Amino acid sequence: MKKIINKLKFINIIIFLIVLSALNGLDAQVSNLNVFLTTDPNIISDTIAYPIVGMGTGIVYGPEDWTYNSPKLSFYIAINGSQSLFAADISIRYNKDSINLSAEAGNLFNQYYFDTISTSPGIFKINIVSLNSNVTPVAGKFLIKINIGVLKPGYSKILLENTDFRYFDEQHNNQIQIPLTNHNGAVKFYLGDFARSRIILNQGDGDVNFKDASVFFQHYGSTVGDGIYRAKYDIASPGNLNYNEMPVPDGVIDFWDLVMFAIGYSKEGSGLLNNSYQKNEINIMKNNNKVYCSLGTIIRDGNKVRVPVLISGDIKEIHAINVGVAFDKDFFEFTEIQKGELINSENVISAHKLQGNIVYLNSATLRNPGFSNSNEINAGYIDFTEKKRNNGDLKISLVSFEALDLNNSILTSELKYHSQK
Secondary structure, three states: OHHHHHHHHHHHHHHHHHHHHHHHHHHHOOOOEEEEEEOOOOOOOOOEEOOEOOOOOOOOOOOOOOOOOOOEEEEEEEEEOOOOEOEEEEEEEEOOOOEEEEEEEOOOOOOEEEEEEEEEOOEEEEEEEEOOOOEOOOOOOOOEEEEEEEOOOEEEEEEEEEEEEEEEEOOOOEEEEEOEEEEOEEEEEOOOOOOOOOOOOOEOOOOOOHHHHHHHHHHOOOEOOOOOOOHHHOOOEOOEOOOOOOOOOOOEOOHHHHHHHHHHHHHHHOOHHHOOOOOOOOOOOOOOOEEEEEEOOOEEEOOEEEEEEEEEEOHHHEEEEEEEEEEOOOOEEEEEEEOOOOOOOOOEEEEEEEEOOEEEEEEEEOOOOOOOOOOEEEEEEEEEEEOOOOOOOOOEEEEEEEEEEOOOOEOEEEEOOOEEO
C-alpha cells in the first residue's frame, strides 16, 4: 500500500510540473512593448511636435517658411519591442480647446479592421485588428497615424490611456494581454518659436529665445513681395495681440509682430510657456495716465548727428513703444540706432524699420514692468550722416508715437516736441 501511495504522489508531482511548465510557457509567449506617440516613426523618442514647414494649408511656402492657416501636425503610434500583436484598443486624451484630432491606420498591418469613435469631449478611442493574425513590430513602421489640427497656440498634452494590446495564441486559441509602457506626446505651438537654431530654420524647438530673435530680426521691416518677407514671422497686426489665439497677419513684419514676439519671449523666460493657455495677464488699469515722446538736444560730431528720443510721463506702465522720426533725405542719411537707457536694458528687445524718409524705433519689454519708476527715460539714439549743412530747421521731426501698457492696450500718448533745430 505504501508503494502505491508513493507512486501516486510521484504522478501528482509530474502532473503539477507539466501544468506549471505549460503555464510558464504561456507567460513566456508575451513580453513588454513600448508604445510611443512620436512625430517620426524612425525616431521614436521625438514625442514633442513644434511648428514646422508644411503645417499650413492653402499656399505653398518655401523650405524655411510656414503659414498659420489651419496648421496641421502629425503623430504616429509606433511600437518598440519584439513581441508580436494582432489587436489594439487605445484611448487618447487631449485638450479639445487647443487641438482636434483624427486617426488613420498605419503601415504595420497589411490587412486590418479599423475604427475610431469620440467617446466624449477630449477623448478619442481607436480600435485596430490585424486580419492576418499576429504581426511583429518593425522599426520605421507605425500602428496608427494621428492627424492634429491646431486651434490655438500653447502647450497641449496628448495622453495614451486604457491601452490594451493583444497577442493571439493559436495553439490554445486564446488572446493574451500584452504588458505595455506608454510614452505620451505633446504639442508645443508657440508664437515666436521660429527655429531650432540659426541654421535649422524649418521647425521650432518649443522655446522662444535668442535663437528665434536672431532670425526674426533678419526679416524685420519686410513686406510681402520684397524677397525678405516670411509668413511665419508675421504673427500680429494692429488690434490683434492675443497670444492665445492664432495670428492675423497683415503682410508686414513690424512693431506689432515685435510686441507679440516679446510676449512669447517673456512667457518663455518665466516658464509660463509650459502651461496651457496661462495668460498671466495683469488687471486692466483704469486710469487716465498719459505718456509723452520728444526729441532731445542733438549731439554733433563733424557730419555725424545723434538725436535722442525721450519718453516721459507714466513710463512705468509702458510695455512697448513705436516712435516715428522723419528726416529730409536731401540733408540727412539715416545711419543706425544706438543704445540708450531703454534699449540698453537686458529686459528690452528693440528694432528699427526704415520706410522712405521715416525711421521707426520699436521697443518692447520682456518683463513686467520693464521700465523704471522715473518720469523720463532715454529710449535710444537715432544717428544720421549730414550730407550738407542747413542753417534753418534741422529738418528732423517726430511724426508718430504709440505706446502700449502692460495689457498691450494703447496708452494715451502725445508728441511733446515735433522738431529740432
